[in-house]
Amino acid sequence: MTQTLTATPAPVPGGTRTLRLLRATAIAACLPYLGLKVAWIAGSRVGIPEGSALLEHRVTMAVGNGLTVLLDSCVIVLTLVLTRPWGLRVPAWAMALPVWVATGLLAPIMAGFPLQLLTRALGGDTATSSGTEGEPFLDSWVFGVVYTGFIVQGLALGALFARYARRRWGRLWRGRVRNLPAGVVRAPYRAVAVVGAVLASFPLAVRLYWLCGGSAGLRDGERTADVQVLEGMHVAFLAAAAAGTLLLALLLPADDPADRPTTLLTLTYAGQMTVGLLLASVGAHFLARRSAAVRTLP
Numbered sequence: 518m519t520q521t522l523t524a525t526p527a528p529v530p531g532g533t534r535t536l537r538l539l540r541a542t543a544i545a546a547c548l549p550y551l552g553l554k555v556a557w558i559a560g561s562r563v564g565i566p567e568g569s570a571l572l573e574h575r576v577t578m579a580v581g582n583g584l585t586v587l588l589d590s591c592v593i594v595l596t597l598v599l600t601r602p603w604g605l606r607v608p609a610w611a612m613a614l615p616v617w618v619a620t621g622l623l624a625p626i627m628a629g630f631p632l633q634l635l636t637r638a639l640g641g642d643t644a645t646s647s648g649t650e651g652e653p654f655l656d657s658w659v660f661g662v663v664y665t666g667f668i669v670q671g672l673a674l675g676a677l678f679a680r681y682a683r684r685r686w687g688r689l690w691r692g693r694v695r696n697l698p699a700g701v702v703r704a705p706y707r708a709v710a711v712v713g714a715v716l717a718s719f720p721l722a723v724r725l726y727w728l729c730g731g732s733a734g735l736r737d738g739e740r741t742a743d744v745q746v747l748e749g750m751h752v753a754f755l756a757a758a759a760a761g762t763l764l765l766a767l768l769l770p771a772d773d774p775a776d777r778p779t780t781l782l783t784l785t786y787a788g789q790m791t792v793g794l795l796l797a798s799v800g801a802h803f804l805a806r807r808s809a810a811v812r813t814l815p
Contacts, residue, residue, distance in 0.1 A: 543592065554582045555582075555586065626668060633747065636746050
């Protein structure tokens, strides 16, 4: 005889002080970026120096800024989903893409920008934010304001999502991975995890090459200390993604620790995106199988 557990998540109170503070922080952190973008769409040149390539393509700039305004506005919508009671009724599949995109966009900035600042503070050479022929692309203060806002967004959204996921799917995280039955991830998805890990070897090798001082595939001026710091960050992210997904697939022991980019750089980014999609599918399958197992207990 089996007992079916209800899948209804525990209600998330919407009026706690911490919740309101995190929600307000996430939304407020969007305002500097949105304000600059709206100002540029309206024709303002605040933060754009003379000679910037942005001034040469006004229509393209307006369209691009409009799209990024919509993208950052989605952060506000996501914040509301994570903090309002009706957000618990949003289908899980509808949450996957915005959370995945937000993680992919914000995590590198949250890790990379402070590392770049530290590198510069220690006297390392830096890449210049430039357009064509070395002209400045944006005033330096713009990056500080915008990236600081992104970091605050990431911290607030991360805290909100952890709280949301714990209340909605926390029952799926109980216990240790090593104690799961061998069939919790089916064979096809174990194969996907292996393929994803193998594909990760290409961008991983290229990033390691750049980290160690190689310059093939990089433009002039990109072989700098703060760029090397970012390459190290990408290497760590790739390794963590591959290792973590292989652990979920139970293939490793649970106790084991604005210029056009070059073709090589494009292929590297494409490889990372492909790896991310493949490995994310394994993670989604793992949670789905765990959910089914928890709902029906002997």
